[in-house]
Amino acid sequence: MTTAKPARAKSGILPRDIKLNSFQDLGVRPRTLENLARQRLVTPTPVQQEAVPLLISGQDCVIQSPTGSGKTLAFLIPLSEMLDGHQQSPPRALIITPTRELATQIGGVLNRLDPRLRVSLVFGGVGYQGQINQLRTADVIIGCPGRLVDMAQRGAARLGAVQYLVLDEADEMLDAGFAKDVENLTERTTKRITPLPRQTVLASATMPDWVAQMAKKHLNNPGRVTVAPPEEADLEQGLISMPKAQKVAYLSQLLQQSASTIVFHRTKHGARKLAHDLTVLGHATAELQGNLSQAARDRAISAFRKREAKVLVATNVAARGIDIKDVTLVVNFELPDTALWLTHRVGRTARNGAKGRALTFLSEDDGEKWRKLRRDGAPELQFVDAGRLLSTGSMHFVAGAPISSAAARSGGRDQGPGRGPSRRPGQRPGGGWRGSRQGQPSGGRYSSSRPGI
DSSP states (O other), X not given: OOSSOOEETTTEEOOTTOOOOSTGGGTOOHHHHHHHHHTTOOSOOHHHHHHHHHHHTTOOEEEEOOTTSSHHHHHHHHHHHHHOSOOSSSOOEEEEOSSHHHHHHHHHHHHHHOTXXXXXXXXXXXXXXXXXXXXXXXXXXXXXXXXXXXXHHHTSSOOTTOOEEEETTHHHHHHTTOHHHHHHHHHHHTSOSSSSOOEEEEEESSOOHHHHHHHHHHOSSOEEEEOOOOOXXXXXXXXXXXXXXXXXXXXXXXXXXXXXXEEEOSSHHHHHHHHHHHHHTTOOEEEEOTTSOHHHHHHHHHHHHTTSOSEEEEOGGGSSSOOOOOOOEEEESSOOSSHHHHHHHHTTSSOTTOOEEEEEEEOTTOHHXXXXXXXXXXXXXXXXXXXXXXXXXXXXXXXXXOOOHHHHHTTSSOOOTTSSOOOOTTOOGGGOOOSSSTTOOTTOOOOTTSTTO
């Protein structure tokens, strides 16, 4: 769905019934078409069909589009068309992103699209001097708000000649507390050292008040492109109820069924410990969290993409923006703080028509947290028979509720009064998995004497 009609440079507004079946139809130069063709990119996605002509015409634009829709190329193709190769001048384009991984990913896409442009990646976790050297000759700066403000205050990042400004994943930058820094950087681009105007793109999956105010304040009569999320017919999703002490052992069994899994933890320390535990249990595991150096984070993503690691244990840093194909399973080992982050996590699987599965673990401390997420808009999910999932690989849904603290202390034998429906002896609330051998595949690593491992 679109809320604005795309415009073509020098040709006004296109009628809505005109189908743009190729990048050539969008008004893209032959050089750019050749670079796209080398990557076997011929047919634009819906967001590219709408946004590229509008941006090539010089209009500001608000893009509301889900991750995986082709949004990055939608704003990079017009950037390449505008800058038209390297020039000896202050930076002419600035792309602000919430995470280092997303900045690196966008830089890679731009390098393949237009290798003539000199790109400077600016974010924390690495030394200053190399970034300062790159900034001296950069056409395009791609970076995160904190380090960008630092570089601007040092005089290393001159933003007064920026002709093309992109605020990518604006809602996540708000969630991460970057609103003040983003405002600072945007204001710096208004202190012009060139007569050329600034074109601005704001891209966001959602439109909270701050993002809407940013668009109103900093964009000039923007066109709006809205692409609805794809249908999730190929996504299986459910809840698994079990005592906290059994979560790692159950996860270890579950991972044997998946070729590529992202496991989300709420904290950096928890992600590190869980990655260590899974490695000890024999799983090829990579770790991605904010305390790692940039080099370590890059190695983790590379190992997971190449399938050298079948499991990526991560905090929310991996929940948005990072393009990793063919993730077959997402596990919410710990609940996120908001329903929106749950959506972003689950969105790592079942992408672009592929099948995927997402499972959310609930333990004795999670009942109220889950109810809060539901009030905030989390989807209503059914409980999965956890033992049957391990033994057959199929998701069989059952009635249930999160296990109570009393049930956890008693080894899962009782939910407490009023906590859930009656069940057969040996059945975990909601079909959950317990410390007995019932429902456990032979040769499994689980042992009731090893809680937490």
